[in-house]
Amino acid sequence: xxxxxxxxxxxxxxxxxxxxxxxxxxxxxxxxxxxxxxxxxxxxxxxxxxxxxxxxxxxxxxxxxxxxxxxxxxxxxxxxxxxxxxxxxxxxxxxxxxxxxxxxxxxxxxxxxxxxxxxxxxxxxxxxxxxxxxxxxxxxxxxxxxxxxxxxxxxxxxxxxxxxxxxxxxxxxxxxxxxxxxxxxxxxxxxxxxxxxxxxxxxxxxxxxxxxxxxxxxxxxxxxxxxxxxxxxxxxxxxxxxxxxxxxxxxxxxxxxxxxxxxxxxxxxxxxxxxxxxxxxxxxxxxxxxxxxxxxxxxxxxxxxxxxxxxxxxxxxxxxxxxxxxxxxxxxxxxxxxxxxxxxxxxxxxxxxxxxxxxxxxxxxxxxxxxxxxxxxxxxxxxxxxxxxxxxxxxxxxxxxxxxxxxxxxxxxxxxx
Amino acid sequence: xxxxxxxxxxxxxxxxxxxxxxxxxxxxxxxxxxxxxxxxxxxxxxxxxxxxxxxxxxxxxxxxxxxxxxxxxxxxxxxxxxxxxxxxxxxxxxxxxxxxxxxxxxxxxxxxxxxxxxxxxxxxxxxxxxxxxxxxxxxxxxxxxxxxxxxxxxxxxxxxxxxxxxxxxxxxxxxxxxxxxxxxxxxxxxxxxxxxxxxxxxxxxxxxxxxxxxxxxxxxxxxxxxxxxxxxxxxxxxxxxxxxxxxxxxxxxxxxxxxxxxxxxxxxxxxxxxxxxxxxxxxxxxxxxxxxxxxxxxxxxxxxxxxxxxxxxxxxxxxxxxxxxxxxxxxxxxxxxxxxxxxxxxxxxxxxxxxxxxxxxxxxxxxxxxxxxxxxxxxxxxxxxxxxxxxxxxxxxxxxxxxxxxxxxxxxxxxxx
Numbered sequence: 085x086x087x088x089x090x091x092x093x094x095x096x097x098x099x100x101x102x103x104x105x106x107x108x109x110x111x112x113x114x115x116x117x118x119x120x121x122x123x124x125x126x127x128x129x130x131x132x133x134x135x136x137x138x139x140x141x142x143x144x145x146x147x148x149x150x151x152x153x154x155x156x157x158x159x160x161x162x163x164x165x166x167x168x169x170x171x172x173x174x175x176x177x178x179x180x181x182x183x184x185x186x187x188x189x190x191x192x193x194x195x196x197x198x199x200x201x202x203x204x205x206x207x208x209x210x211x212x213x214x215x216x217x218x219x220x221x222x223x224x225x226x227x228x229x230x231x232x233x234x235x236x237x238x239x240x241x242x243x244x245x246x247x248x249x250x251x252x253x254x255x256x257x258x259x260x261x262x263x264x265x266x267x268x269x270x271x272x273x274x275x276x277x278x279x280x281x282x283x284x285x286x287x288x289x290x291x292x293x294x295x296x297x298x299x300x301x302x303x304x305x306x307x308x309x310x311x312x313x314x315x316x317x318x319x320x321x322x323x324x325x326x327x328x329x330x331x332x333x334x335x336x337x338x339x340x341x342x343x344x345x346x347x348x349x350x351x352x353x354x355x356x357x358x359x360x361x362x363x364x365x366x367x368x369x370x371x372x373x374x375x376x377x378x379x380x381x382x383x384x385x386x387x388x389x390x391x392x393x394x395x396x397x398x399x400x401x402x403x404x405x406x407x408x409x410x411x412x413x414x415x416x417x418x419x420x421x422x423x424x425x426x427x428x429x430x431x432x433x434x435x436x437x438x439x440x441x442x443x444x445x446x447x448x449x450x451x452x453x454x455x456x457x458x459x460x461x462x463x464x465x466x467x468x469x470x471x472x473x474x475x476x477x478x479x480x481x482x483x484x485x486x487x488x489x490x491x492x493x494x495x496x497x498x499x500x501x
Numbered sequence: 502x503x504x505x506x507x508x509x510x511x512x513x514x515x516x517x518x519x520x521x522x523x524x525x526x527x528x529x530x531x532x533x534x535x536x537x538x539x540x541x542x543x544x545x546x547x548x549x550x551x552x553x554x555x556x557x558x559x560x561x562x563x564x565x566x567x568x569x570x571x572x573x574x575x576x577x578x579x580x581x582x583x584x585x586x587x588x589x590x591x592x593x594x595x596x597x598x599x600x601x602x603x604x605x606x607x608x609x610x611x612x613x614x615x616x617x618x619x620x621x622x623x624x625x626x627x628x629x630x631x632x633x634x635x636x637x638x639x640x641x642x643x644x645x646x647x648x649x650x651x652x653x654x655x656x657x658x659x660x661x662x663x664x665x666x667x668x669x670x671x672x673x674x675x676x677x678x679x680x681x682x683x684x685x686x687x688x689x690x691x692x693x694x695x696x697x698x699x700x701x702x703x704x705x706x707x708x709x710x711x712x713x714x715x716x717x718x719x720x721x722x723x724x725x726x727x728x729x730x731x732x733x734x735x736x737x738x739x740x741x742x743x744x745x746x747x748x749x750x751x752x753x754x755x756x757x758x759x760x761x762x763x764x765x766x767x768x769x770x771x772x773x774x775x776x777x778x779x780x781x782x783x784x785x786x787x788x789x790x791x792x793x794x795x796x797x798x799x800x801x802x803x804x805x806x807x808x809x810x811x812x813x814x815x816x817x818x819x820x821x822x823x824x825x826x827x828x829x830x831x832x833x834x835x836x837x838x839x840x841x842x843x844x845x846x847x848x849x850x851x852x853x854x855x856x857x858x859x860x861x862x863x864x865x866x867x868x869x870x871x872x873x874x875x876x877x878x879x880x881x882x883x884x885x886x887x888x889x890x891x892x893x894x895x896x897x898x899x900x901x902x903x904x905x906x907x908x909x910x911x912x913x914x915x916x917x918x
Contacts, residue, residue, distance in 0.1 A: 087822045088549045089605040092589050095547060097602050099609060100540030107531065107541065114524065118854065119881040121888025123517030123906075124524065128635050129546065129621065130512060130566070130591075132505045149547070150569040152587055154625050160586075163577065169586065170569055172509050174547075185514050188506040192516060194902040196890045204546065208571050218545050231863065231891045236874070348867065356874040405504045437535065446648065450765065457653070457773040464536040471538025473613045474648045485611040489540075 094209070094217035100489075106220070106423060108433045110202055112248055113222055113417075120241040122200040122224050127181040129204065130172045135184055140401060142373055144176040147207040149217075174206035178223045179375075179401070179414065186227055187405035196228045202419070214424060223395075225414035227402065232345045235379050235397070238415040239353050239363070242383070242393060245417070247359025249426065251385065254392075256353070257366035258381040260346055261396070263330055266338035267367060271313035273305065281305070281313075286370040293317060322364035324350060330367070346379065375401050379413070388425055393417035439469045441491035443483070445499045446474055456497055511626070511634035517906075523637075523840060525850045527619055529665055530639055530834075537658040539617040539641050544598040546621065547589045552601055557818060559790055561593040564624040566634075591623035595640045596792075596818070596831065603644055604822035613645045619836070631841060640812075642831035644819065649762045652796050652814070655832040656770050656780070659800070659810060662834070664776025666843065668802065671809075673770070674783035675798040677763050678813070680747055683755035684784060688730035690722065696791075698722070698730075703787040710734060739781035741767060747784070763796065792818050796830070805842055810834035856886045858908035860900070862916045863891055873914050 091097050098106070114124060130151060137145055150170040152158060163169050175181050178201045186193065201223045208217060224241060226234040239256055246254065268278050284299045291299070293314055300310045316333065320326040324347055331343035346365065353363050361383075371380040371394060378397035385392050395415035403409035440463060444456055460470045471491065476482045483494055508514050515523070531541060547568060554562055567587040569575060580586050592598050595618045603610065618640045625634060641658060643651040656673055663671065685695050701716045708716070710731055717727045733750065737743040741764055748760035763782065770780050778800075788797040788811060795814030802809050812832035820826035857880060861873055877887045888908065893899045900911055 087552050087555055087601065089601060089822055091545050091601075091605065092547050092549055095545035097545070097606055098543040099606060100542055103541045103543055111528070119886050121856075121858075121886060121890075124520045125517055126515040126520050128508050128512035128514070130509050130623070130635065132509055135504050138504055149571075149589075151591075152567040152569055152583065154566075158583070160580065160583065166569065166575070166577065169577075172566075174568075184504065184506060184508075188508065189514055189516060194906055195893055195899055198888060206547070218547065229891060233861070233870075233889055233891055237889060240874075240878075352867070352871060352874060355871055356878055358878065405506055439538075441538075444650070450769070453650075454769060454772055457657075457769060461657075461773055461775065469536050469538060471615060472650055472654060473538075474646060474650055476612055482612055489611055 092217075094211035096216055096218075102423075102427075105426060105431065105433060109249070109419070109423065109426070113202060113245060114200070116245040116248060117200045117224055117241055120198075120224075120237055120244075122198045122241070124200045124202065125182075125185060126201070126203065127175070127178075127185050129174055129206075131175045131181055131184070133167075133170050133173050135180055136173050136176065138180070138404065140180050140183070140375055140404070141176055144207060147176055147209055149174040149206045149208055176205055176207050178203060178205060178221050178416075179225075179398070182223070182225055182227075182414075183401045183405055183412075186402055186410070190406070194228075196226065199223075199225045199227065201225075214420075216420070220419045221416060222419045223414055223416040225412060227410055227412045229413070230399075230411040232349050232379075234411075234413040235349045235381075236352055238395065238413060239349070239381065240357065242415050242417060243353075243357060243359040243361050246361070246383070246392075246422075249422065250431075251387075251425075252360040254361045254383055254385045256361060256363040256381055256383055257369045258346065258350065258363060258379065259366055259369035260342050260379050261371075261376050262338060262342045262378060263334070263346070263367060264370065266334040266342075267313065267316055267330070269337045270334050271316070272309040273313070277305070282370045285368055286372075288317075288368040317367060320365070320367050322366060324365070326365045326367070342378075349379065371396055373398075381415070383417070385425075388421060390421075391418065392421045392425070436490075437467065437469045438493070439471070439489070439491045440493040440495060441486045442470060442472045442495050442497060443475050443479070443486075444472060444497045448497065448499055452497070452499070509634075511628035513633055513635075519840075519844075522843060522848065522850060526666070526836070526840065526843070530619060530662060531617070533662040533665060534617045534641055534658055537615070537641075537654055537661075539615045539658065541617045541619065542599075542602060543618070543620065544592070544595075544602050546591055546623075548592045548598055548601070550584075550587050550590050552597055553590050553593065555597070555821065557597050557600070557792055557821070558593055561624060564593055564626055566591040566623045566625055593622055593624050595620060595622065595638050595833075596642075596815070599640070599642055599644075599831075600818045600822055600829075603819055603827070607823065611645075613643065616640075616642045616644065618642075631837075633837070637836040638833060639836045640831055640833040642829060644827055644829045646830070647816075647828040649766050649796075651828075651830040652766045652798075653769055655812065655830060656766070656798065657774065659832050659834060660770075660774060660776040660778050663778070663800070663809075663839075666839065667848075668804075668842075669777040671778045671800055671802045673778060673780040673798055673800055674786050675763065675767065675780060675796065676783055676786035677759055677796050678788075678793050679755060679759045679795060680751070680763070680784060681787065683751040683759075684730065684733055684747070686754045687751050688733070689726040690730070694722070699787045702785055703789075705734075705785040734784060737782070737784050739783060741782070743782045743784070759795075766796065788813055790815075798832070800834075802842075805838060807838075808835065809838045809842070853907075854884065854886045855910070856888070856906075856908045857910040857912060858903045859887060859889045859912050859914060860892050860896070860903075861889060861914045865914065865916055869914070869916070 151172045153171045327347045375398040376396040377399045380396035382391045382394035397413040463470045567590045570588045744764045792815040793813040794816045797813035799808045799811035814830040816828050880887045
């Protein structure tokens with residue numbers, strides 16, 4: 085059988101330079117988030133197929149890499165459908181496994197648990213440029229904290245990380261699912277139509293307010309409702325005043341606390357923020373996942389022309405495992421997008437080790453090779469990276485390769501010299 | 502559908518304390534091996550099923566987690582066997598993927614390529630205490646280096662790492678597949694019987710020389726051959742003299758260079774080694790994998806009562822992908838065993854950050870909370886880990902939990918104080 089050289093479709097091999105950048109960013113994430121009290125946990129990459137297919141994953145559930153049952157459990161001749169063949173699958177996100185992890189280990193976890201996850205997920209998406217079927221996600225979540233200190237800490241930690249990677253001038257957009265719903269209710273939409281309305285509203289960025297209007301009308305929504313709805317969006321400002329506008333306008337359909345909480349999050353984050361960013365109230369922010377129950381937020385970066393992270397409150401999910409709801413709020417950064425942006429920017433990893441290559445002639449006598457090994461040891465102890473390599477016939481080419489690998493300093497050792 | 506709380510069979514959730522130790526060891530591995538010129542690479546966790554089933558993986562090929570084909574490729578009604586259902590699987594080791602990686606990326610890699618891999622592998626082994634179906638492997642490999650500088654650097658790097666983790670008094674056992682074969686040939690065994698002989702020889706540790714004798718005889722091997730064979734083992738010493746004995750004794754069946762190389766590796770490693778260990782010639786060392794072609798080595802640790810790492814030269818494997826053999830030599834450490842040993846020993850991670858918990862009363866007014874956030878920021882900037890947590894009703898229990906998490910310093914903030 086011929087062996088295949090290429091990686092499997094949609095996944096990729098990573099060469100040393102790429103891994104080095106990723107490892108640097110991972111270490112910085114770990115360091116920054118641990119300053120905010122987050123601890124890294126790990127769950128297996130393989131998850132029960134029932135958990136993965138529990139409608140918590142939205143469209144991602146269609147993209148699961150499913151794993152065949154083994155041994156006696158696999159009854160191929162009796163199998164009616166795919167479901168009979170598989171018992172597990174590769175996780176497509178880190179939120180469903182986190183909810184399982186929390187319910188599995190609750191007796192050993194503190195009452196407020198701050199989890200960091202940096203790990204691979206898999207989605208059998210259509211392969212396309214820059215999007216892979218195995219990719220890394222990076223999530224922080226606070227479980228067991230009902231108050232908005234959770235939102236503040238999540239936003240401060242994430243933006244502080246982005247600041248450390250020299251990202252500037254980005255925007256944190258924030259909204260609350262309850263405001264989203266209240267605005268729709270106030271405008272006269274029926275609650276069973278909310279999802280349809282939000283899917284259209286979500287396109288505001290791309291098609292503008294006129295586009296949204298057109299689509300809502302063509303979906304058959306009443307002109308009056310659409311007008312009331314869109315008038316609010318044209319009047320709401322992206323600051324505290326916008327939140328206050330909602331609070332007053334929606335007084336009959338929205339709990340006062342929701343707007344107050346949102347106002348507090350915005351003002352406090354703005355007051356103590358470290359990185360160079362704006363936090364704005366954005367009533368058009370929808371966030372796709374159905375599990376969100378409260379605040380939702382997203383990071384917009386002009387450089388990228390899109391979101392490089394997002395999250396929100398999902399107080400109901402853990403209850404699906406334990407039977408008791410646990411307040412939960414999380415923020416996920418787009419690790420792969422950040423790596424892409426840093427690479428495009430030609431980001432230089434600070435504080436790299438100096439690299440020295442010892443190029444030794446073939447068949448070096450024992451005593452002399454010993455000296456080379458000793459010298460390498462001393463240099464390594466002194467903090468250098470030393471690679472000992474035997475000279476090839478085409479030494480010029482070999483040296484060029486070493487330089488390309490970052491070995492600026494190449495020392496040659498000849499037999500008897 | 503009820504959701505499952507437990508991790509899938511044979512895999513485990515990792516709590517913060519365990520992940521922290523693992524992350525520390527991983528960082529140390531990365532740092533130590535990079536000093537020796539190794540660079541980390543990554544391959545996808547998912548590999549072509551054909552590559553995984555190419556007889557390079559030995560018994561591990563029976564333990565593959567196979568992944569179901571998707572979409573049109575999956576033809577359940579036409580499937581005759583498992584093989585028709587799957588196109589990929591989870592990798593069971595890092596050596597087969599490395600060989601594929603090297604052949605896939607050869608044009609971008611230096612002529613001597615030193616790879617480090619730290620990554621998960623999966624084996625559907627029978628679950629048992631301390632052995633998991635997802636576990637981490639850590640391999641270093643030198644590709645493109647035919648000379649024994651590869652073996653020396655691999656052994657020096659690995660032992661230097663173990664030394665940094667305070668392992669002492671361990672033993673590197675070394676042998677060469679060519680000596681193994683020459684001894685069997687010299688004793689009169691037929692080459693088609695070698696594997697059978699070696700499987701028995703491999704038990705020497707457990708059943709002693711008499712046990713080996715008994716099994717060889719009961720397998721039907723000639724008394725004369727067995728006597729000649731075992732006499733050599735009783736005469737060979739674990740030092741350079743042992744290697745020289747082989748060189749002289751096996752002069753008709755063994756290339757001089759093999760013994761010379763082995764002698765050089767032993768003497769040089771012994772001369773420049775940093776860690777506290779012995780390197781010994783062990784003619785009973787077999788190493789299971791059929792792909793080894795030259796030197797083989799293993800680390801024995803009394804504390805563990807077994808091997809915590811091993812490797813060897815496998816000059817033929819890459820040729821299976823590229824058609825051209827490339828000299829290759831690798832060393833794999835038993836990452837999970839090392840973590841287990843460190844945990845049992847109560848290993849303390851050096852240089853941990855100090856942790857402070859800010860316990861704040863509920864509904865703290867804006868201005869006061871701002872002060873708390875500012876103070877947290879200053880402490881974080883000063884290098885502390887600060888977690889801000891809202892006081893729960895059972896504050897005493899909450900504080901105990903925080904202390905268990907490592908928050909020795911707990912500062913309380915009350916409304917209006």
